[in-house]
Amino acid sequence: MKLYWGPHTCAIGTHILLEEIGKPYETEKIDVQGGQTHSPEFLAINPKGKVPVLVRDDGSVLTEFGAIAKWLAIVNPESHLVSRDADEDVRASAIMDYVVGTIHGQGFGRIFLSERFEPQDPVHQTLGLGTGSVKKQGRKMVEEGFAILDRQLDGRSYAAGDKFGIADATLFYVERWAPQVDIELPANLQAHYALVRERPAVQRVLNTWGEK
Ligand SMILES: N[C@@H](CCC(=O)N[C@@H](CS)C(=O)NCC(=O)O)C(=O)O
Missing domain, CATH: 1.20.1050.10 (Glutathione S-transferase Yfyf (Class Pi); Chain A, domain 2)
Incomplete structure (x- = not known):
């Protein structure tokens, strides 16, 4: 798994969830304020031009903070990041x-x-x-x-x-x-x-x- 993040962004929440889960992951820092999210290379990964982006081990890409958070919680039930109630x-x-x-x-x-x-x-x-x-x-x-x-x-x-x-x-x-x-x-x-x-x-x- 690889998280694309940028300083001062909402991606810190995603990074925290990955760290709470404790399984191996990579990160790549993006210069969001410098406009790197709108570079052709980044848009090829996420056409929305935003972080966070999570690339899964099979190469598929997840975007949207809430969707990523829910997916991480569902596939890591032992971390109790969502309630069964x-x-x-x-x-x-x-x-x-x-x-x-x-x-x-x-x-x-x-x-x-x-x-x-x-x-x-x-x-x-x-x-x-x-x-x-x-x-x-x-x-x-x-x-x-x-x-x-x-x-x-x-x-x-x-x-x-x-x-x-x-x-x-x-x-x-x-x-x-x-x-x-x-x-x-x-x-x-x-x-x-x-x-x-x-x-x-x-x-x-x-x-x-x-x-x-
Ligand atoms: N709806 C998106 C919003 C993500 C978002 O706004 N990310 C900001 C950083 S906090 C971003 O990458 N902005 C770059 C830009 O809009 O140019 C989500 O929930 O993931």
Whole structure:
């Protein structure tokens, strides 16, 4: 198996899951900020131009954070990354989908890649309205999303159930982005972030990434 990852990206969640599982895997670092995800070589692997990408031992390619996480959990049942309890499992899926689709895709997307959300019409462009309002909207979405998840974590250590699982690795990557854009995590998410960060697997990944 080989994980394609890039510094400061959501692929850290996938890397953490691989490290928690503990089976052999390779990694390849991609310069996402430098545009390497849009190089012909990378697009030949993932035409969506995104990390994470997981190439399986048979050469087949998995994309999309949630799909990769679920596959890793299903084929490594001894790692208990998904619960056998239907309610816990669906709760984990709901958190993961909300983080990936809304908090990351809609909210942080607007903060990190504002220009992609800018109206392209000539009036907007001529007036040079800039990306300020897009960023502001992104921040509001992230803050609202964090507030919702914070309430859902009330009285819980982990996102779903009483063990670390795929929803925790997902939540961790957006929690990690919050201070980078001066967004304060609400108390339950702050506690969750600290708990996940302490895990030996997470520390190993942070060391490999050269990030704190
Ligand atoms: N829906 C995708 C989103 C992945 C994603 O947005 N990856 C970012 C890094 S966090 C990326 O590779 N961006 C490169 C680009 O859009 O140019 C998933 O869940 O895997």
